[in-house]
Amino acid sequence: MKRFARLFAELDQTTKTNAKVAALAQYFREADDSDKLWTIALLSHKRPRRTVTTTLLREWAAEAAGIPDWLFEEAYPIVGDLAETIALILPPANWASDKTLSDWIEIVKALQGVDDQEKKRHILAAWQTLDRTERFLFNKIITGGFRIGVSQKLMTRALAQATGIDEPLLAHRLMGDWTPDTINFDDLVLADNPGENLSRPYPFYLAHPLESEIEDLGQPDDWSAEHKWDGIRGQIIIRGGELYVWSRGEELVTDRFPEFTAFKDLLPDGTVLDGEILPWRDDRPLGFQTLQTRINRKTVSKKLLSEAPVVFKAYDLLETGGDDIRAKPFASRRRALETLIGENDIGGTLRLSPLVEFDAWDDLISEREKSRDVGSEGLMLKRKESPYLAGRKKGDWWKWKVNPLTVDAVMIYAQSGHGRRANLFTDLTFAVWNGNELVPFTKAYSGLTDTEFNELTRWVRKNTLERFGPVRSVKAEHVFEIAFEGIQKSRRHKSGIALRFPRIHRWRRDKPVNEANSLADLEALLPEGEPTS
Amino acid sequence: MALLEFTDKGIHCPQAGVYLDPWKPVDRALITHGHSDHARPGHAHYLATNAAAPVIRHRLDVDVETVEFGEKRTINGVEFSFHPAGHIIGSAQIRVSYRGEVWVFTGDYKCEPDGLTETFEPVRCHTLITECTFGLPVFNWQPQSEVFGEINAWWRANAAEGKASVIGAYSLGKAQRVLAGVDESIGPIFTHGAVEATNAVLREQGIGLPNTTHIVPGISREIFPGSLVIAPPSALGSAWMRRLGPSSTAVASGWMALRGVRRRRAADRGFVLSDHVDWQQLNDAVRESGAERVFVTHGYTSVFRRWLETQGYDARIVQTDFEGENLDADAREELVSETASTGGNSP
Numbered sequence: 001m002k003r004f005a006r007l008f009a010e011l012d013q014t015t016k017t018n019a020k021v022a023a024l025a026q027y028f029r030e031a032d033d034s035d036k037l038w039t040i041a042l043l044s045h046k047r048p049r050r051t052v053t054t055t056l057l058r059e060w061a062a063e064a065a066g067i068p069d070w071l072f073e074e075a076y077p078i079v080g081d082l083a084e085t086i087a088l089i090l091p092p093a094n095w096a097s098d099k100t101l102s103d104w105i106e107i108v109k110a111l112q113g114v115d116d117q118e119k120k121r122h123i124l125a126a127w128q129t130l131d132r133t134e135r136f137l138f139n140k141i142i143t144g145g146f147r148i149g150v151s152q153k154l155m156t157r158a159l160a161q162a163t164g165i166d167e168p169l170l171a172h173r174l175m176g177d178w179t180p181d182t183i184n185f186d187d188l189v190l191a192d193n194p195g196e197n198l199s200r201p202y203p204f205y206l207a208h209p210l211e212s213e214i215e216d217l218g219q220p221d222d223w224s225a226e227h228k229w230d231g232i233r234g235q236i237i238i239r240g241g242e243l244y245v246w247s248r249g250e251e252l253v254t255d256r257f258p259e260f261t262a263f264k265d266l267l268p269d270g271t272v273l274d275g276e277i278l279p280w281r282d283d284r285p286l287g288f289q290t291l292q293t294r295i296n297r298k299t300v301s302k303k304l305l306s307e308a309p310v311v312f313k314a315y316d317l318l319e320t321g322g323d324d325i326r327a328k329p330f331a332s333r334r335r336a337l338e339t340l341i342g343e344n345d346i347g348g349t350l351r352l353s354p355l356v357e358f359d360a361w362d363d364l365i366s367e368r369e370k371s372r373d374v375g376s377e378g379l380m381l382k383r384k385e386s387p388y389l390a391g392r393k394k395g396d397w398w399k400w401k402v403n404p405l406t407v408d409a410v411m412i413y414a415q416s417g418h419g420r421r422a423n424l425f426t427d428l429t430f431a432v433w434n435g436n437e438l439v440p441f442t443k444a445y446s447g448l449t450d451t452e453f454n455e456l457t458r459w460v461r462k463n464t465l466e467r468f469g470p471v472r473s474v475k476a477e478h479v480f481e482i483a484f485e486g487i488q489k490s491r492r493h494k495s496g497i498a499l500r501f502p503r504i505h506r507w508r509r510d511k512p513v514n515e516a517n518s519l520a521d522l523e524a525l526l527p528e529g530e531p532t533s
Numbered sequence: 534m535a536l537l538e539f540t541d542k543g544i545h546c547p548q549a550g551v552y553l554d555p556w557k558p559v560d561r562a563l564i565t566h567g568h569s570d571h572a573r574p575g576h577a578h579y580l581a582t583n584a585a586a587p588v589i590r591h592r593l594d595v596d597v598e599t600v601e602f603g604e605k606r607t608i609n610g611v612e613f614s615f616h617p618a619g620h621i622i623g624s625a626q627i628r629v630s631y632r633g634e635v636w637v638f639t640g641d642y643k644c645e646p647d648g649l650t651e652t653f654e655p656v657r658c659h660t661l662i663t664e665c666t667f668g669l670p671v672f673n674w675q676p677q678s679e680v681f682g683e684i685n686a687w688w689r690a691n692a693a694e695g696k697a698s699v700i701g702a703y704s705l706g707k708a709q710r711v712l713a714g715v716d717e718s719i720g721p722i723f724t725h726g727a728v729e730a731t732n733a734v735l736r737e738q739g740i741g742l743p744n745t746t747h748i749v750p751g752i753s754r755e756i757f758p759g760s761l762v763i764a765p766p767s768a769l770g771s772a773w774m775r776r777l778g779p780s781s782t783a784v785a786s787g788w789m790a791l792r793g794v795r796r797r798r799a800a801d802r803g804f805v806l807s808d809h810v811d812w813q814q815l816n817d818a819v820r821e822s823g824a825e826r827v828f829v830t831h832g833y834t835s836v837f838r839r840w841l842e843t844q845g846y847d848a849r850i851v852q853t854d855f856e857g858e859n860l861d862a863d864a865r866e867e868l869v870s871e872t873a874s875t876g877g878n879s880p
Contacts, residue, residue, distance in 0.1 A: 012792070013802055067670050068843065074836045075669045080793050088671040088790065149796070423788060450797075462854075467835060 003031055004039065004101040005133045011148055020150060024158030033185040034102040040188070041180050043155040045250070047144045051111035052119055054082055054143055060120055061086040064127065077470065078416070083139030087132050097129045101137075108142055153391055163189060168203075168390045176200035177252055198239040201246040202272065202318050202326065203390035207380060207397035214361045214400070217381065224330065224384055225356040225364055227376035228399055229313055230288050230486070230500070231278035232295070236312060238264050238271045239322075247277075256300060259310055259349050266350070267340070270322030274388075275314035275353065285375040287488040287527075289498050314341060315353040315380075318388055326388035330396075333388070371402045372527070377485060378402045404483035405525055406505055407517045410438055411478045414460045415471045417445070424453045425460040425472075428504070430482055432495075433518040441495035441522065444482055447504030479511040480504050487525050497522055536611075536629060537636050537662070539828075539851050544638060544662065546629060549611040552576075553627055553638050556854040563613060565640025566624035567592055567705060570856045580606070582615050584651070585623025587738045588705060588731065602651065618642035619653030620808050621706035622740060628656050637822060638662040641857065643807065644814040647677055649713040649740075655821035662828040663819065666809045666857030667787050668837035674787070674811040681714040684804055687783065688719050692759040697780040701766035701800065704728045706808050707785055708763050709735060709742060715761060717743050723757070724748065725764035725773070754778040769800055787811070787858050809858050819846070831855040 010023040028036055041047070062072040072089065079085040099107075107126065111119050130138055140146055156174060160167040170189070176197050178188060217223060233248035243264040245254040254260075257277060267273075279286040279294075290308045294300060317337040318326050325333055334355075341352050356379065358364050364379060371378050378401035386396035409430035417426035427445055431438035448456065456478075464472045486500035496519075538545050543555030551561040558575035565571050565581075567588040572581075579597040581589055586597040600606055602625065606613045610632075615625035620641040629636045637658040646652040674680075684700070691698040702708040704727040712722065712732075722745045724732060729747040736742060748762070757777045768774065769782050782800040787807025789795045795803035810818060819827060819841065826847040829837050834850045841848035 012796075015801070065670060071670060071836065071840055074833075075671045078669060078833075079671055079791055084792055085671060088673065423794065461852075464852075 001097070001099055001101055001104055001130065001134045001137065003027070004035065005131075005137060007039075008137055008148060009133060011150055015149075017154065021154055021158045021161065024150065024155060025161040028159055028162035032100070032102075034180070035100055037180045037183075037185045037188065038102050038105055040155065040159065040174065042141070042146045043148075043150055044152055044174060045144075045146065046179060047141060047146065048105055048109050049112065050142065050144070051108055051114075052123060052142055056116065056119070057082070057086060057123070057139070057142065060123060061089055061127075064124060065089045065091065074470075080417075083136050083143050086127075086139050087136035090127055090135065093131055093135070094128045096131070104138055105141060108138075159189065165189070171203045171390045172200075175203060175250065198242065199237065199244045199252065201235045201237060201244070201250070202274075202324075202388075204233060204235065204248050204274070205389045205397060206392040207399040208392060208394050210381065210398040210400040214364060214381075217361075217398070220358060220361055220364075222384055224334065224382045225358060225367070225379050226315060226353050226382075227356065227371060227374060228378045228380045228401065229276040229278050229285060229353065230375075230377045231276040231285070231291055231310075231313070234275060234277045234312065235318075236260065236263060236271075236273040236275070236314075237319075238267050238269055241269065245277075256294065256297065257310060258300060258305070260312060263312075263350060268321070270319060271340070272317070272319035273312070273314045273337070274316035274318055275312050277310055278313050279308050280311040281309060287375075287486055288500055289488045289490060311349050311351050313351050313353040316388060328387065329385045330382050330388075331384040368400060368402060372486075375527070401485075404485055404501075404505070405487065406481050406483045407432065407522060407525075408479050408508055408511060408515070409441070409482050410476050410513050410516045411474065411480060412438055412440060412476055413471050413473055414456075423457075424450075425457045426453055428456075428480075430480060431476075432516060432522060433514075434520075438476055439495050439519055441493070441497060441519070442482060442484075442499045442502045444480075444502045444504045447483075448507065452507060476513050479508040479513060479516050481506050481508050487522065487527075489526060495519060495522075497526070536631050536634055537638070537660075539853075543853070546611060548631055549608040549613070551580075551608060551613075553629075554640065554855070561608075563627055564589060564597075565615075565618065565627060565638070566621055568621070568641065570854060571640060582623045582625050584738065585625065587734050588623070591730075591734045592705075616656045617651035617654050619644060619646070619650050622650050622709065622735060624650065626656055628658065634659055636660045636662065637824070639664055639818070641666070641809060641855075642818070643810050644818060645674065645677060647710055647714070649710055653818075655818060657823045659824060660826045660828070661819060661822045661824035662830060662851065663815070664809065664855065664857060665815060665829045665832035665834060665837040667807065667811055668815055668829070668833040668840075670812045672787065672790055672811045673813060674790075674805060674807060677714065677806070680804055680806050681716075684711070684714070684783070684785075685716045685719060687781070687802055687804075688715065688761050691781045692720055695758040695779065697757040697760050697762055697777045699762040699764060699769065699774065699777060699780045699782045700804075701769040701782065701784045702728075702763055704731045704765050707806070708732070708765075709740075710806070710808065711763055711785060712742055712745065715743075720759040720761060721746065721756070723760050723762045725762070725768050727765050727768075728763050748776070752776065807858055831857045 007023060007027045011020050014020060058072055062069050076082060076085045111122060126138055127135055156167055156171050160170050177199055235246040237244040243254060245257055245260055247253050279290040294304055294308050314337060317333045320336055341350060356367050368379050381398040381400060383396040409432050411428050412431045413429035414425040415427040417424055429440050429443050431440045460472060460474055463475045466473045482502055483505035484499040484502040488498050489496060490498035534547055542552060542557040542559055544553040551563055552559045553563050554565055554571040555562050556573055561578045562576040563580045566585050572589045574593045579595055581597050581599060582602055583599045586599045589597050600615055602615055602617055612630040614628045616628060618624040618626045618640050620643055624640060626640055627638045635658040637656050641664055642653055644653045688698045700711055702711045708728040722743060724745045724747055732742055732745060754776055762777060766784055783802035783804055784800045785804045785806040787809055789803030790805045827841055828849050828851045830851050830853045838848045838850050
């Protein structure tokens with residue numbers, strides 16, 4: 001664990017990408033195979049099965065620190081991370097240990113099925129043996145969510161440096177649903193033909209936001225355009241008579257979308273589609289809010305299926321007849337996709353994402369303006385000659401979103417942030433007028449500079465009206481312009497509406513409170529005929 | 534009439550007609566220490582300790598009447614005395630006593646001796662007014678020697694790579710603490726103007742500090758590799774840094790205990806070094822004061838108040854304008870004091 005803790009400290013101590021990659025590459029040269037494998041797994045958001053609940057961890061940590069549970073719970077949101085809170089709150093360790101990362105992971109895994117008293121004994125013993133950093137990492141292994149400022153991309157680059165294997169090839173090898181229990185380091189990373197893993201997805205190709213004027217892209221002829229759908233990016237794989245649905249977060253979500261089961265009989269074996277999982281009814285997308293009701297359900301009820309039906313909007317073909325065709329130009333992949341879907345009657349659940357016809361850039365500019373009417377977020381621009389690359393690459397694919405909607409709102413509650421914003425009031429609640437009353441309608445956390453958050457924090461401290469636990473109500477004095485991508489009716493919100501991606505656009509110091517917008521102004525922005533979710 | 538009351542100008546003693554660290558102009562102000570949220574301009578009379586006064590004069594350009602630590606001053610029957618708070622050189626807790634009733638206002642304080650400031654002394658009282666900047670059980674400082682071990686190791690490693698080590702430390706207090714704590718044998722130590730101006734005031738009053746060289750415009754960048762540079766946090770990442778050549782940066786603050794806050798500062802390293810009490814010290818200090826009633830001011834007041842209540846204290850929150858160890862307030866004040874020092878506004 002000492003070597004892994006040193007790696008963590010090195011990664012955590014620098015903000016420079018090259019230094020991070022160098023530290024990781026050095027680690028991949030030095031650590032033993034099982035530690036390397038686990039490190040790759042943890043940095044790919046794979047962790048051992050949870051054997052201890054966080055409730056128990058919190059209880060035991062509070063007890064070991066000699067503080068009541070409520071005090072632990074007050075401290076936790078300020079630190080913002082459970083593993084770190086526990087590491088900080090415990091008294092210093094009594095002794096040290098030479099156990100490796102994999103040794104500790106085996107200890108955690110062995111707690112499966114053990115009774116709580118026995119679990120407690122093992123966990124307390126671990127805490128008393130590990131120093132603060134090691135303890136934090138140990139807790140992270142149990143609780144998951146290993147975010148240490150190293151993306152999968154950086155990890156892959158470092159592994160490429162340490163092994164001499166080509167980076168895109170490595171990225172593909174590391175995809176899929178392997179775990180350190182089902183594979184060893186050699187087979188995963190080094191083997192030429194890395195197993196016959198039928199479920200293995202391709203790395204997604206991600207677009208950058210368009211940075212320049214559209215005209216700067218060159219000849220309109222060289223480009224394809226389509227609408228940008230606001231759903232979940234997905235990859236559908238049909239291999240060996242089975243269907244696999246992957247989300248962009250590299251999560252296997254096949255069971256959550258039973259609508260797609262039929263694809264395996266309708267599409268030929270050896271097919272991989274890239275597209276968008278989209279809630280859909282009456283020939284238009286339902287808002288993202290609708291999809292949200294399904295995302296985290298492992299089993300999908302009939303009711304949910306009828307309330308939030310989904311389709312798959314396919315926009316690319318990555319594999320056909322078992323051949324990886326990612327190196328072919330987009331235009332040719334697209335033609336093959338059209339043929340494939342055109343030939344198969346899928347009953348409306350599998351749809352092509354239609355291309356937008358255009359001759360001049362001006363055509364696209366006006367098409368983009370219609371995005372909200374057709375329920376899209378804007379346009380996607382893809383160079384006809386572009387291969388399907390791995391990861392976020394500039395140059396060939398651009399996303400060109402519509403400008404956000406905005407509303408002027410009054411700040412009425414403030415709460416301090418957590419983690420990196422623990423000492424600032426950054427979680428703000430905003431309200432609009434409904435008659436003489438201010439109705440809260442959204443929270444927003446981002447969009448102000450650190451300097452502005454500092455100023456606001458000082459103001460909140462001096463203008464607190466009431467405290468409700470960590471939340472403070474403040475004088476209705478400041479108006480902010482709130483930007484958002486979409487708006488929907490919602491029964492779950494007091495105001496009756498829900499926003500998509502709300503954030504603070506600017507501080508309207510020039511606006512008095514009585515000139516903020518009203519609930520009626522917001523309701524006027526609702527798309528017509530949309531059902532309440 | 535309470536012995537001390539909380540007004541919109543600050544902590545007021547109506548019987549004596551004085552204020553403790555007031556934030557609006559008053560006639561008579563008793564000042565715990567020179568940080569800008571405690572020593573503000575505009576009062577008619579200032580009273581502080583001998584050791585704290587020179588910096589206050591330098592920063593505010595005012596006359597300051599002084600007392601020794603422990604010396605008693607009686608104003609209209611109320612007895613006032615200043616006791617070491619261990620926060621920065623000269624910093625004091627103020628004891629207020631009248632007809633057998635004793636209150637203590639801690640100002641900012643820390644209990645661990647640092648070898649430079651006068652060591653904190655617990656003062657018995659009936660009512661304690663305490664800060665709780667770090668009043669959460671997640672704040673537990675390592676011994677200072679360990680932190681300086683880390684700072685020295687970082688400095689040595691940078692020196693080996695031919696880099697300067699630039700540490701962001703508040704010019705009054707933290708800068709001198711770093712200076713007095715590091716291993717001088719590693720290399721030369723340079724200072725930013727704001728730090729050097731404060732160093733000069735402290736040396737003038739007889740405080741022994743290691744030798745430092747003030748970085749003046751036009752200084753050759755060839756002398757920086759291997760050195761330690763002490764600068765206000767606001768200088769980190771500013772154009773001022775360019776003259777130093779290749780460097781590694783660090784911030785020294787209690788907030789660096791939180792990984793999230795550490796990552797928000799775009800510095801290479803964060804060292805957990807605070808001039809305020811941590812959770813354990815805060816609890817010890819409250820207990821050793823013997824107070825039955827505790828007012829908590831800046832920091833995690835609502836949590837700490839509730840905790841004190843479960844421990845059997847009569848605990849209340851007071852809203853004040855004090856800011857504790859605010860990373861960004863530090864930055865703001867540095868700008869003020871640098872303007873003052875470059876404007877020739879010396880005592």
